[in-house]
Amino acid sequence: MADSPPISSDKNRYTLTLFLSVSLFLSVVFLSNRRYLQQSLDDFFPPVHPQTLTPPPPPPSLLLRKPNPAADDEESEARSVAADVKKNITAAAIVAVEAAVLKDVDSGAANRSDSAAAAAASEIASSSPDAGFGSGGREEERERVMRDGLNDCDLYMGSWVRDDDYPIYKPGSCEYVDEAFDCQGNGRPDADYLRWRWKPHGCDLPRFNATDFLERLRGKKLLLVGDSMNRNQFESILCLLREGLPDKTRMLEISGHKITKGRGSYIFKFLDFNCSVEYALSHYLVKEGSRVNGQGNSNPTLSIDQVDKTSKKWKRADIIVFNTGHWWRHRKTSRGVNYYKEGDYLYPHLDVTEAYRRALQTWGRWIDQNLNTSKQLVFYRGYSSAHFRGGDWDSGGSCYNEKEPVLNDDGAIVNSYPAKMKVVEEVIAGMKFPVRLLNVTRLTNFRKDGHPSVYRKSSSTNSSIKVVQDCSHWCLPGVPDAWNELIYANLILKLPSSNDT
Ligand SMILES: *[C@@H]1O[C@H](CO)[C@@H](O)[C@H](O)[C@H]1NC(C)=O
Ligand SMILES: *[C@@H]1O[C@H](CO)[C@@H](O)[C@H](O)[C@H]1NC(C)=O
Ligand SMILES: *[C@@H]1O[C@H](CO)[C@@H](O)[C@H](O)[C@H]1NC(C)=O
Ligand SMILES: *[C@@H]1O[C@H](CO)[C@@H](O)[C@H](O)[C@H]1NC(C)=O
Ligand SMILES: *[C@@H]1O[C@H](CO)[C@@H](O)[C@H](O)[C@H]1NC(C)=O
Ligand SMILES: *[C@@H]1O[C@H](CO)[C@@H](O)[C@H](O)[C@H]1NC(C)=O
Ligand SMILES: *[C@@H]1O[C@H](CO)[C@@H](O)[C@H](O)[C@H]1NC(C)=O
Numbered sequence: 001m002a003d004s005p006p007i008s009s010d011k012n013r014y015t016l017t018l019f020l021s022v023s024l025f026l027s028v029v030f031l032s033n034r035r036y037l038q039q040s041l042d043d044f045f046p047p048v049h050p051q052t053l054t055p056p057p058p059p060p061s062l063l064l065r066k067p068n069p070a071a072d073d074e075e076s077e078a079r080s081v082a083a084d085v086k087k088n089i090t091a092a093a094i095v096a097v098e099a100a101v102l103k104d105v106d107s108g109a110a111n112r113s114d115s116a117a118a119a120a121a122s123e124i125a126s127s128s129p130d131a132g133f134g135s136g137g138r139e140e141e142r143e144r145v146m147r148d149g150l151n152d153c154d155l156y157m158g159s160w161v162r163d164d165d166y167p168i169y170k171p172g173s174c175e176y177v178d179e180a181f182d183c184q185g186n187g188r189p190d191a192d193y194l195r196w197r198w199k200p201h202g203c204d205l206p207r208f209n210a211t212d213f214l215e216r217l218r219g220k221k222l223l224l225v226g227d228s229m230n231r232n233q234f235e236s237i238l239c240l241l242r243e244g245l246p247d248k249t250r251m252l253e254i255s256g257h258k259i260t261k262g263r264g265s266y267i268f269k270f271l272d273f274n275c276s277v278e279y280a281l282s283h284y285l286v287k288e289g290s291r292v293n294g295q296g297n298s299n300p301t302l303s304i305d306q307v308d309k310t311s312k313k314w315k316r317a318d319i320i321v322f323n324t325g326h327w328w329r330h331r332k333t334s335r336g337v338n339y340y341k342e343g344d345y346l347y348p349h350l351d352v353t354e355a356y357r358r359a360l361q362t363w364g365r366w367i368d369q370n371l372n373t374s375k376q377l378v379f380y381r382g383y384s385s386a387h388f389r390g391g392d393w394d395s396g397g398s399c400y401n402e403k404e405p406v407l408n409d410d411g412a413i414v415n416s417y418p419a420k421m422k423v424v425e426e427v428i429a430g431m432k433f434p435v436r437l438l439n440v441t442r443l444t445n446f447r448k449d450g451h452p453s454v455y456r457k458s459s460s461t462n463s464s465i466k467v468v469q470d471c472s473h474w475c476l477p478g479v480p481d482a483w484n485e486l487i488y489a490n491l492i493l494k495l496p497s498s499n500d501t
Helices: 015-027 074-083 091-102 107-127 137-150 209-219 228-242 311-316 331-335 352-370 419-430 441-447 479-494
Strands: 157-160 196-200 223-225 252-253 265-269 275-281 284-293 298-307 319-322 340-341 379-381 437-438
Touching: 137 479, 196 479, 209 228, 209 275, 209 479, 223 228, 223 311, 228 252, 228 275, 228 319, 228 479, 284 352, 298 352, 311 352, 311 379, 331 352, 352 419, 379 479, 419 437, 437 479, 441 479
Parallel strands: 223 275, 223 319, 298 340, 319 379, 379 437
Antiparallel strands: 157 196, 252 265, 265 275, 284 298
16 A cells, blocks of 8 residues: 555554554545534435335345356455555554553443433433324334434444343354354354444444344345455344344345355345345455456456446445455555556556545446435445454464453554545545445454454364464454444434424
8 A cells, every 4th residue: 555654663553553554444434524423314215114014025036146256255355455464563552452451441431321311211201292203103202212312422432332132143043154254153262252232422322123124124125335344244234134033034045145255246035024135246346357468468457437347236226335445455456557447548557545546436426426315325334444463364463362352442543543544535525425434443443352363264273373364354243243233223313204304
C-alpha cells in the first residue's frame, strides 16, 4: 500500500496501531459523513406484517450458477492480507494490547444504558396506542419502543460485555459453518471467546430475534457481496436465522451446494418465509479481467471503471451488504503495474489508493444509477481488523492463545481507524443513495481472541501453530454474529411503522 506508513520496531504504539489498522483496513470501508442514525429512517421498506400467513414454498428456480473453483483461495487471501502487514508488530503493540486488557471496562457506559432502558420502560408504561400506527398496536408499540431506545445511540461505540446467554447458536450446531471457521470443531479448547456481546455505550442492541428478522425479510432477498470476510458473515447470518426455524429442514441451498471456500455463489431459501439469503463472491466489486502480454502470457487486469459481473444480482436484491478490502493488498494490486484499466487504457502504474478510490466511485455511481432508495437498502461493512503479531501469516504471525478481548476502549489499538477509510467515507458521502456504513472496525479491534488462529483446520496440531494462522477471519459463532445483530438493529430502525414516513 502506497500510503502505509513505514514501520520501525521502535516506533511508539500509536504508530504501530496505525500501521496495523492500515494493514487490516483493506477489508472495506464505508463511511458516510452523515451520522448514521440521523439519516432518514423511512421509506426503505414497507412495514412488517408479522401476522401474515405462511405462504407456500416458492418453486426452486434460478438454478443457473457456475462453479468458480479457484475463486476464493483462502491461502492466497491470507497471504494478500498479511504480506504487507508489518513484519514485526512487536513488543510495543503487544504491550498496548495487554495494558488495555488490564484496564476496567467503562462503567459509565452501563449507567447510561440503564437510563435509556428506564426511559424506554416508562414510555411503554405511559404511552397510549397511537392511532396512526394502525391495528397491530401492541406489536408496533413494542417495535417503536425498541426503535426509540436506539435513537441517538451510536451503535458502533461501545464495549464487549460478558454474557452467558451467548453464543446465539451453539458451536457445532450449524452445518453452514465451514471448516475454516469451525474453531470448536477444529479443537479450540477455550470457549470464553463465545460469550461476549457487543454493547453500545448509549443503548443495548435489541436481542436477536430470528423469527422477527425472517418476518422482516419476507418476500425479500438479502445479498452479501464481497470477499471471504463476507462469506464469514454470510455463514453467520444463515446460522442466526436458522435458529428461528422450528423445522430446520425448511431452509435449503437451492442447488444443494455445501458451503466451501471454492464456490462463489449460494442461494439459501427459507421456505416458510418466502425469502432468500444469498452470497456472491466479488473480491474487488469491480471487474477482473486478463490481457495477453508481449510474451504471449496471460496477465490479470482490473477494470476500475466497471462494476463486477455480480452486479446483475445487486439489482435484484432488496438488502445488500457489500465489502471489499483484503484483495487490495495482493501484490499485483498494490504494485499496480500494468494492472489497472480504464476503458482500453492500461495504466503502466497506478497507485493502489487512487485505484481503490476510483473503483469505489465506480461502485457508488452504479448504485446511484441503478438502485432504488425506496425499495432497496444498502450496507457497506467496514474494515474488519486482523491481529497478526510477530510476523506474517507465513512467518509465525500469531494470534494463538488469545483468550480475551481487549476490555478497555482507551487503547490506541482499539481507537485506531484506518486512514484509508477516509476514501470510503468520501465516496459514500458523495453518493445520492444513502448507503449505511456498518462501522465495525472499532468493535473488531477489541477482538484479538476471536480469530481461528491455528484452529482453521480440523487437523490442527502443535506443529501447525508455527506455520500458518488465520488472524483475519473469525470463528463462528463469533464476531460476525455481532455484525448481523447490527444489521438487525438497522432493520428495526429502518422499518418504521407506515405513518412514520
Ligand atoms: C449511575 O451510576 C451512579 C453511580 O454509580 C448511580 O448512583 C446511579 O443510580 C446510576 N444511574 C442509573 C440510571 O443507573
Ligand atoms: C420474536 O419475534 C416474533 C415475531 O415478531 C414474536 O412473535 C416473538 O414474541 C419475539 N420473541 C421475543 C422473545 O421477543
Ligand atoms: C414471494 O415473494 C415474491 C417477491 O420476492 C413475491 O413476488 C411473491 O408473490 C411472494 N410469494 C408468495 C406466495 O407470497
Ligand atoms: C422506485 O420504486 C418506487 C416504488 O416501487 C417507484 O414508485 C419508483 O418509481 C421507483 N423509482 C425509480 C426511479 O424507478
Ligand atoms: C522485532 O524487532 C525487535 C527489535 O528490532 C527484534 O529484537 C525482534 O527480534 C524482532 N522480532 C521479530 C519476530 O522479528
Ligand atoms: C466509524 O468508527 C470510527 C471509530 O472506529 C469513527 O472514528 C468514525 O467516525 C466512524 N464513522 C462514522 C461514519 O460514524
Ligand atoms: C500441544 O502440546 C501440548 C503440550 O506441549 C499438549 O498438551 C497438547 O495436547 C498439544 N496439542 C495438540 C493439538 O497436539
